[in-house]
Amino acid sequence: MKSIRSLFGGDPRQFSMLGALVILIMLFQVLTGGKVLTPSNMMNLINGNSYVLILAIGMVMVIVVGHIDLSVGSVAAVTGIIVALALRDWGIPWWAGILLGLAVGAVIGMWQGYWVAYVGIPGFITTLAGMMIFRGLNQYIGDSNSIPVPEELQFLGGGYLWEWGPNTGFNNSTLLLGIIAGAFVVWREWRKRVRAARVGFEPDPLPIAAIRAGLLIALISYATYLFGTGREGTSFPVPGVVLVILVIIYHVITQRTKFGRHVYAVGGNRAAAALSGVSTKRTYFFVMANMSVLAAFAGMMFIGRARASGPFDGTLWELDAIAAVFIGGAAVTGGIGTVTGSIIGGLVMATLNNGLQLMGAGSDETQIIKGLVLLAAVAFDVYNKKQGRPSVIALLMRRRPTFRDDDAAAAATPDGGSSQAGPVGAQEELETATSSTPATETSHPTRNANNERQEP
Amino acid sequence: MGVSVSTSHVKLEMRNITKVFPGVKALDGVDLTVRAGEIHAICGENGAGKSTLVKVLSGVYPHGTYEGDIVLDGEVQTFKSLKASEHAGIVIIHQELALIPELSVTENIFLGNEIVSHGLIDWDEARGRTTELLARVGLEVDPRTQIKNLGVGQQQLVEIAKALSKNVKLLILDEPTSALNESDSENLLDLLRGLRERGLTSIIISHKLNEIEEIADAVTIIRDGLAIERLDVADAPLDEDRIIKGMVGRSLEARYPEHTPDIGEVFFEVRNWTVEDPTIPGRLMSKSSSFQVRRGEIVGFAGVMGAGRTELARSVFGRSFGIYRAGTITLDGEEITLPTVKSAIARGLAYVPEDRKTLGLNLLDSIRDTIVSADLSRITPGLLLDESLEYKAAEHYRKSLRIKTPDVNRGVSTLSGGNQQKVVLGKWMFTEPELLILDEPTRGIDVGAKYEIYTLINKLADAGRGVVLISSELPELLGMCDRIYTVCEGRITGEVARGEADQEQLMRLMTTTSSAA
Ligand SMILES: Nc1ncnc2c1ncn2[C@@H]1O[C@H](COP(=O)(O)OP(=O)(O)OP(=O)(O)O)[C@@H](O)[C@H]1O
Numbered sequence: 015m016k017s018i019r020s021l022f023g024g025d026p027r028q029f030s031m032l033g034a035l036v037i038l039i040m041l042f043q044v045l046t047g048g049k050v051l052t053p054s055n056m057m058n059l060i061n062g063n064s065y066v067l068i069l070a071i072g073m074v075m076v077i078v079v080g081h082i083d084l085s086v087g088s089v090a091a092v093t094g095i096i097v098a099l100a101l102r103d104w105g106i107p108w109w110a111g112i113l114l115g116l117a118v119g120a121v122i123g124m125w126q127g128y129w130v131a132y133v134g135i136p137g138f139i140t141t142l143a144g145m146m147i148f149r150g151l152n153q154y155i156g157d158s159n160s161i162p163v164p165e166e167l168q169f170l171g172g173g174y175l176w177e178w179g180p181n182t183g184f185n186n187s188t189l190l191l192g193i194i195a196g197a198f199v200v201w202r203e204w205r206k207r208v209r210a211a212r213v214g215f216e217p218d219p220l221p222i223a224a225i226r227a228g229l230l231i232a233l234i235s236y237a238t239y240l241f242g243t244g245r246e247g248t249s250f251p252v253p254g255v256v257l258v259i260l261v262i263i264y265h266v267i268t269q270r271t272k273f274g275r276h277v278y279a280v281g282g283n284r285a286a287a288a289l290s291g292v293s294t295k296r297t298y299f300f301v302m303a304n305m306s307v308l309a310a311f312a313g314m315m316f317i318g319r320a321r322a323s324g325p326f327d328g329t330l331w332e333l334d335a336i337a338a339v340f341i342g343g344a345a346v347t348g349g350i351g352t353v354t355g356s357i358i359g360g361l362v363m364a365t366l367n368n369g370l371q372l373m374g375a376g377s378d379e380t381q382i383i384k385g386l387v388l389l390a391a392v393a394f395d396v397y398n399k400k401q402g403r404p405s406v407i408a409l410l411m412r413r414r415p416t417f418r419d420d421d422a423a424a425a426a427t428p429d430g431g432s433s434q435a436g437p438v439g440a441q442e443e444l445e446t447a448t449s450s451t452p453a454t455e456t457s458h459p460t461r462n463a464n465n466e467r468q469e470p
Numbered sequence: 471m472g473v474s475v476s477t478s479h480v481k482l483e484m485r486n487i488t489k490v491f492p493g494v495k496a497l498d499g500v501d502l503t504v505r506a507g508e509i510h511a512i513c514g515e516n517g518a519g520k521s522t523l524v525k526v527l528s529g530v531y532p533h534g535t536y537e538g539d540i541v542l543d544g545e546v547q548t549f550k551s552l553k554a555s556e557h558a559g560i561v562i563i564h565q566e567l568a569l570i571p572e573l574s575v576t577e578n579i580f581l582g583n584e585i586v587s588h589g590l591i592d593w594d595e596a597r598g599r600t601t602e603l604l605a606r607v608g609l610e611v612d613p614r615t616q617i618k619n620l621g622v623g624q625q626q627l628v629e630i631a632k633a634l635s636k637n638v639k640l641l642i643l644d645e646p647t648s649a650l651n652e653s654d655s656e657n658l659l660d661l662l663r664g665l666r667e668r669g670l671t672s673i674i675i676s677h678k679l680n681e682i683e684e685i686a687d688a689v690t691i692i693r694d695g696l697a698i699e700r701l702d703v704a705d706a707p708l709d710e711d712r713i714i715k716g717m718v719g720r721s722l723e724a725r726y727p728e729h730t731p732d733i734g735e736v737f738f739e740v741r742n743w744t745v746e747d748p749t750i751p752g753r754l755m756s757k758s759s760s761f762q763v764r765r766g767e768i769v770g771f772a773g774v775m776g777a778g779r780t781e782l783a784r785s786v787f788g789r790s791f792g793i794y795r796a797g798t799i800t801l802d803g804e805e806i807t808l809p810t811v812k813s814a815i816a817r818g819l820a821y822v823p824e825d826r827k828t829l830g831l832n833l834l835d836s837i838r839d840t841i842v843s844a845d846l847s848r849i850t851p852g853l854l855l856d857e858s859l860e861y862k863a864a865e866h867y868r869k870s871l872r873i874k875t876p877d878v879n880r881g882v883s884t885l886s887g888g889n890q891q892k893v894v895l896g897k898w899m900f901t902e903p904e905l906l907i908l909d910e911p912t913r914g915i916d917v918g919a920k921y922e923i924y925t926l927i928n929k930l931a932d933a934g935r936g937v938v939l940i941s942s943e944l945p946e947l948l949g950m951c952d953r954i955y956t957v958c959e960g961r962i963t964g965e966v967a968r969g970e971a972d973q974e975q976l977m978r979l980m981t982t983t984s985s986a987a
């Protein structure tokens with residue numbers, strides 16, 4: 015155990031979640047007699063889920079900051095119909111259509127962000143309204159019709175990378191991507207050591223770093239092989255490429271920028287964040303706005319894949335995205351969650367869907383199982399917290415590496431909440447803030463008080 | 471550990487308690503013996519293991535997560551939970567109060583122990599019992615009052631009333647007076663004495679050694695997870711210096727470092743500052759207050775709890791409290807406005823809040839994230855945060871503030887109370903402020919660490935910065951400040967220079983409602 019831990023030392027979370035995912039894939043691979051790990055099935059899996067995964071990227075930020083967004087499916091749908099109509103009726107080029115779609119997302123996002131941040135309506139309510147409004151708008155604008163979309167958009171939503179160069183037996187684009195990814199892994203491992211030396215950290219022992227990089231490269235090689243040797247004309251799918259790019263961008267934004275820190279600060283303790291100079295309103299605003307832009311993007315990818323925009327596009331996407339985020343270790347109370355975790359959570363859901371389908375399960379059974387998995391994943395986590403053990407998901411997924419405060423989660427801080435708040439005050443920013451005590455643990459013994467009846 | 475106890479009835483014995491957190495041995499074979507009917511104090515530096523010890527005792531850390539035995543009234547106990555220890559008559563009042571602000575006194579007292587008849591809560595009975603309990607602790611408030619409308623001292627009494635409602639045999643108080651002013655503390659200590667008279671055994675943890683000296687029958691001193699010694703009033707009267715010597719392993723010459731101030735020009739000035747209460751229209755929290763800070767000067771603010779010192783400071787600090795009504799701020803001769811906290815930080819102000827858990831820290835964060843969180847631009851050379859700069863900064867403050875932790879990557883929630891306070895201090899020192907406003911900065915901090923913090927404050931002043939020190943401990947103000955303002959009911963009622971000030975005079979000014987001199 016100890017050695018595994020040091021193997022994954024700096025960054026245990028991705029690895030352990032990834033481990034769960036790999037086991038799940040293997041399980042289905044065996045159960046279906048090898049139907050999961052085939053090029054065409056994996057391409058389907060990516061094509062069919064990338065839009066939900068993109069939603070999960072935005073959703074984890076919304077959830078970390080302490081809200082929720084129920085409107086993403088409707089926002090995706092209304093963007094889809096607007097873009098599809100604009101492309102068909104106005105004759106604008108495809109890229110202008112995409113820009114238009116992003117603009118639509120931005121406008122909707124600012125609308126929702128405004129209500130949440132500056133009027134103070136909880137995200138749940140604002141986006142519940144948004145869910146109805148934008149679904150209605152989709153059907154109003156499109157007259158509940160299905161509108162076909164041009165080829166370029168289909169490329170975005172379900173296309174494949176080009177074939178070029180010498181015959182390597184691989185799709186060369188995929189091969190190139192694989193090589194870049196492998197090089198990146200090596201470079202990152204090397205940079206980590208350089209930085210450790212510069213700052214005076216103890217770097218991981220060389221063999222451990224090597225094994226870690228080796229494992230990742232093996233994984234990448236296998237993926238390259240799988241996606242690069244499919245049917246003629248196929249490759250690692252375009253939506254997958256888009257997804258990877260977005261994941262990298264948002265991983266960096268959440269972990270390495272001021273804005274990212276602000277998101278976690280506001281979600282962790284709003285009042286303290288405000289007193290540290292963080293504008294909580296701006297943070298809410300941008301997180302909500304960003305979510306809608308990503309939803310718009312996902313909507314466009316979806317109509318590309320479906321080759322048409324219809325009145326029921328995006329129904330229930332919000333629930334898939336939210337489930338992905340929570341399976342990926344986010345806390346309902348905010349402050350905890352990562353982009354990579356949510357993507358892995360989303361892939362777990364996607365694999366379940368896919369594997370069960372391949373096994374011939376109907377959508378009824380699939381839904382039941384997915385629901386149970388969601389419940390089990392989070393229950394396991396909560397149970398661990400109660401036992402004072404590390405919350406396997408949440409602690410491992412906590413955004414900073416090398417957290418090992420095992421017992422801490424359960425018992426370290428009997429923060430009764432408002433200990434000595436006194437006349438806690440409020441200039442807008444701080445208004446409701448005091449109630450948002452950092453909710454580290456829901457299960458503290460002195461606070462078993464939730465549904466106390468009000469005294470008559 | 472050379473602990474010998476005279477043989478009157480032993481209430482509690484903790485034997486050879488060891489508690490390990492990942493990477494930290496918080497307790498290393500501690501013995502604790504408490505006789506029936508005594509007030510037993512536990513003293514030790516921040517992070518020594520005091521809170522951990524009483525958490526073990528009260529089942530917060532359940533049986534099995536520690537080694538050693540707990541023997542209560544001669545019987546070995548294996549508490550699985552807080553509930554189990556309460557059943558045996560042990561009630562703990564934590565370092566941070568655990569009352570629910572939105573609920574009434576009655577509801578809080580009977581929370582989790584509701585009086586039920588015919589399946590419904592019997593509120594009349596509950597209220598009647600509450601009235602009795604409140605009388606026992608000497609608190610005169612309506613049982614229907616919401617907790618959030620009570621002062622900290624009163625809340626503390628409600629906690630004790632709650633403990634009494636549970637038929638407590640052994641009461642544990644973890645730093646009960648750290649947030650209380652002197653008269654409230656005195657009140658509480660009187661109550662404890664009264665309860666002792668009626669046979670209640672209590673354990674009290676405190677950094678206010680004068681109180682320990684005054685009230686305790688015996689003291690167990692813990693250092694680095696080891697029980698160093700046990701002092702008994704029966705052997706010799708307790709003595710602060712003696713306790714300190716046990717705590718830090720050497721005697722402390724002075725409580726306040728020698729300091730010759732080098733005071734320059736006035737650089738920060740607030741004039742006619744008027745602020746309205748955000749919830750009660752028309753009520754002024756600060757009434758035309760004016761004050762100045764010179765470079766190199768440490769300026770104190772004295773006042774009773776609720777006098778409006780915190781409110782004044784926070785409203786100046788980017789209007790983070792209340793509704794601004796009137797007044798000007800001048801910095802280096804230039805009149806400025808500080809409409810947001812961000813602008814205040816940019817102008818070189820820093821405010822260390824009094825309540826670290828709700829206003830100072832994000833408990834989900836690591837030490838290292840917290841230290842840099844008030845000024846991220848310092849670690850953002852380009853577009854992205856530089857984690858090595860962050861690590862360096864965190865290491866710097868870990869060392870200079872002597873934050874007790876093996877690793878700055880740990881969560882702040884794993885630190886002891888006093889060490890959390892140091893992290894908050896570090897977070898604001900990191901911004902290298904021109905004017906550092908400290909609101910009760912040494913609350914819950916041990917004597918040795920206090921001395922270090924005072925030294926740092928002096929250093930800051932010597933570097934030409936200004937320091938505002940809000941404190942409820944008059945000796946601290948008198949020991950540290952070059953000038954002291956007194957505040958009463960939102961008004962500045964006096965200004966006393968170092969050397970001219972004494973406790974009585976401050977007390978008088980703190981309670982005069984008439985306007986400033
Ligand atoms: N949940 C936890 N996880 C890891 N370490 C912990 C945890 N709780 C406490 N510790 C460590 O155990 C040691 C003792 O902490 P404890 O809270 O008992 O100190 P204390 O004596 O109460 O100090 P203070 O006077 O500051 O309140 C500290 O080094 C602290 O960092």
Ligand SMILES: [Mg+2]
Nearest residue numbers: 521565886887
């Ligand atoms: Mg403590």
